[in-house]
Amino acid sequence: MIESSNHAEPSREAALELRLRQQEAVAQLGQLALAGFATDALFERAVSLVAERLDVEYAKLLESLPSGDFLLRAGVGWREGSIGSTIVPGGPGSQAGYTLLHSEPVIVSDLTAEPRFTGPPLLLEHRVRSGVSVIVQGPGRPYGVLGAHTSRRRVFTHHDIHFVQAVANLLASTIATRKAEQESARLLEETRRSLRLRDEFLSVASHELRTPLTALLLQLQSLARMLMKQDASEALVDKADAAIRHAGRLNRLVEGLVDVSRLAEGRLTLVIEPVDLAEVAEEVVGQFRDEVEQTPIALEIESRPVGSWDRIRVEQVVTNLLSNAIKYGARQPVDVRIRSADHKAVLTVRDRGIGIDAKDLKRIFGRFERAVSVRSYGGLGLGLHAARRIVRAHGGRIWAQSAPGEGATFVVELPLRAHLGPNASGISL
Ligand code: ADP
Numbered sequence: 280m281i282e283s284s285n286h287a288e289p290s291r292e293a294a295l296e297l298r299l300r301q302q303e304a305v306a307q308l309g310q311l312a313l314a315g316f317a318t319d320a321l322f323e324r325a326v327s328l329v330a331e332r333l334d335v336e337y338a339k340l341l342e343s344l345p346s347g348d349f350l351l352r353a354g355v356g357w358r359e360g361s362i363g364s365t366i367v368p369g370g371p372g373s374q375a376g377y378t379l380l381h382s383e384p385v386i387v388s389d390l391t392a393e394p395r396f397t398g399p400p401l402l403l404e405h406r407v408r409s410g411v412s413v414i415v416q417g418p419g420r421p422y423g424v425l426g427a428h429t430s431r432r433r434v435f436t437h438h439d440i441h442f443v444q445a446v447a448n449l450l451a452s453t454i455a456t457r458k459a460e461q462e463s464a465r466l467l468e469e470t471r472r473s474l475r476l477r478d479e480f481l482s483v484a485s486h487e488l489r490t491p492l493t494a495l496l497l498q499l500q501s502l503a504r505m506l507m508k509q510d511a512s513e514a515l516v517d518k519a520d521a522a523i524r525h526a527g528r529l530n531r532l533v534e535g536l537v538d539v540s541r542l543a544e545g546r547l548t549l550v551i552e553p554v555d556l557a558e559v560a561e562e563v564v565g566q567f568r569d570e571v572e573q574t575p576i577a578l579e580i581e582s583r584p585v586g587s588w589d590r591i592r593v594e595q596v597v598t599n600l601l602s603n604a605i606k607y608g609a610r611q612p613v614d615v616r617i618r619s620a621d622h623k624a625v626l627t628v629r630d631r632g633i634g635i636d637a638k639d640l641k642r643i644f645g646r647f648e649r650a651v652s653v654r655s656y657g658g659l660g661l662g663l664h665a666a667r668r669i670v671r672a673h674g675g676r677i678w679a680q681s682a683p684g685e686g687a688t689f690v691v692e693l694p695l696r697a698h699l700g701p702n703a704s705g706i707s708l
Contacts, residue, residue, distance in 0.1 A: 294438075297332070301442040304328040305449060312453040321453060322353035325446050329427050330355040333439055337405060337428040340450070341367055341375050343421055349375050352423065357405065365401055373399035374412050375424040384413040384440045389432060402428065409433040413444045416451040418458050425450065478540060485536035492533055496526045532659070539646065539661045547672045549589035549705045551697060556624045557583040557617045559590065563597045564615055567605065574605045575612040584617070584624035586695040592669045593693070596677075599662035600628040600689045606656060607687070608632035623675075624693045631686040640679050652683070666691075672703035 308325055316324070322340050330338040337356035341349035347369040354362050369376040377396045378385045387410045390398045398407065405428075412426035425447040427439075503519040541547070557580045564578045597615075604613040608630035616627040635643065639650045644667040649660040663677075670677040674694050681687035699705050 298438055298442075301332045301438075301445075304332045305442070305445045308446060308449050312449065318453070318457060319353070322450070325425070325450055326353045326355050329425070329443060329446055332442065333427050333435075335427045335429045335433070337407060337410075337426075337430075339401075339426050339428075340415070340423060341426070342423040343369070343379065343417075347376075349373075349423060351401065357401070361401070367399045367401050371396050373397075374402065374410060375399070375426065378412045378414060378424050378426075379421055382414060384411065384444060386411050386435050386440065388434065406430045409435065411435045411440055411443055413440065413447045415447045415454070418455045422451060422454050481536060482540035485533055485540055488533045489537055492526070492530050496523070496530055499523045499526055535659065535661050535665070538665055547668060547703045549592060549672060549697065549699065549703055551587050551705045552590060553585055554588045554590045554593055555583055555585045556593065556626060556693070559594050560597055560615055560617055560626065563594060563601055567601055571605050573610050574608060576601070576605075577612060577614045579614065579616040581616065581618035584619040584695060586624055586693055586697065588673055588693060588697050589669075592672075596666045596669050596691060597626065597628075599666045600626075600691070603662060603689075604628050604630035604632070604687070606658070607653065611686070620692075622695050624695060626691040626693075627688060629686065629688040634683045634685045635679060635681040635687050636683050640681065643679070644677070668702070672697075672700045674698035674700055 308321065308328065311321055311324060326338040326340055330336070335356075337354070339354040339357065340352045342352040344350055344366075349367040349369060351357065351362055351365040351367060357365070367373055367375055369379065371377055371380065374385060374387060374390075374393075374396055385395075387393055390402060390408055390410070402410070407428040408430055409432055410426055410428035412424050415422045415425050417423075425443060427435075427443055499519065499522050503516065503523060506516055506519055560578060560580070564576050567574075568576055601613070601615065609632040611631035613631075614627070614629045616625075616629075618625050618627075633652060635650055636652070639648075642648050643650060643660070644663045645660075646664045647660040648664070649658060667677050670691055670693065674697055676692045677689065679687055679689050697705070
């Protein structure tokens with residue numbers, strides 16, 4: 280393209296020097312973007328670098344509005360007060376609109392003789408003659424247009440266009456990254472909010488259910504005692520027993536929920552006293568042997584570690600692990616083993632049932648987390664979560680080893696002297 284110009288042709292060296300300085304400007308903007316420079320400040324720096332390194336009087340970044348027009352978002356050289364308020368018409372009525380419509384850089388040698396579009400008021404008012412404009416892409420749709428203009432006639436070279444386009448591309452990728460960051464921050468906040476709401480609901484609902492349920496259980500028990508005294512028929516007493524069992528189960532579920540909401544709120548007070556782990560295991564295994572006749576349970580006591588722990592909580596851990604071993608153990612024998620190791624007590628509960636997929640081994644200790652393969656079994660996915668919170672509160676560890684179809688082994692390690700975890704406080708008896 281040959282144009283007469285009053286912009287002096289630079290020498291080869293000067294042109295090379297200019298190109299290097301333009302590249303350096305793009306690198307500088309990239310560093311600022313990476314360093315987290317505020318978006319508006321980055322826009323301002325971008326337009327002033329464009330003006331300076333192209334040696335033009337005007338530079339502008341126009342933001343495309345939903346109406347189809349543009350807002351002058353950042354600029355250099357324009358009359359005072361125009362940034363942030365001047366609207367530039369979209370469509371073929373302006374160089375920016377034309378750029379957007381044709382999706383390619385547009386060079387204007389002489390706006391007064393321009394056949395493709397009319398100059399918008401902003402350019403006319405500033406007696407703009409020549410210019411170049413490129414699209415700034417955005418996530419989904421174009422963000423807007425970046426342009427450089429002069430009031431004297433100027434021939435823009437393809438190097439100039441590459442420079443403006445490089446700045447525009449950098450702005451585009453920054454805009455896209457920041458939008459994605461904003462979106463993920465919003466999603467995170469939304470998730471946190473719904474988790475908070477769920478916890479609140481859980482806490483309120485479980486506490487509300489607890490009182491009438493406890494009353495119901497007590498009433499049923501006294502009803503059963505009355506029936507026995509009055510020599511009621513066996514069928515009637517059996518019915519009362521069944522009702523007590525069901526209410527008891529419901530009560531345990533609700534207690535589990537209350538417990539979990541208490542754990543979620545980080546309130547775990549351990550009542551520390553000397554506890555014989557083997558004794559706890561004997562009691563829990565004894566109860567299960569009475570209740571569950573189909574599953575043989577072997578208890579191997581290698582040693583009798585006595586630690587400073589919360590007895591009720593430790594019992595809860597053993598109960599949770601054993602009830603899972605029975606539930607998911609396919610009626611195969613279950614082994615419970617107690618031993619001491621290095622100032623620690625170690626409890627192992629092993630079953631020979633359905634096993635656990637490797638990808639679920641850690642997840643199942645999370646709140647409400649259950650393996651997909653157990654959807655047909657009843658359960659809330661809270662037992663292991665509570666067990667882990669309790670073990671950690673004592674300064675211990677719990678983990679599972681398993682493979683699908685090959686049973687599961689749960690191991691609990693408790694330091695003999697509980698060193699309380701961050702979410703626990705202790706009362707020593
Ligand atoms: P629940 O048993 O009520 O679902 P838990 O928190 O006790 O809740 O267990 C979480 C999940 O871990 C279970 O849903 C199950 O998928 C898996 N799980 C726990 N123990 C075993 C086990 N012994 N064998 C196989 N899977 C188990």
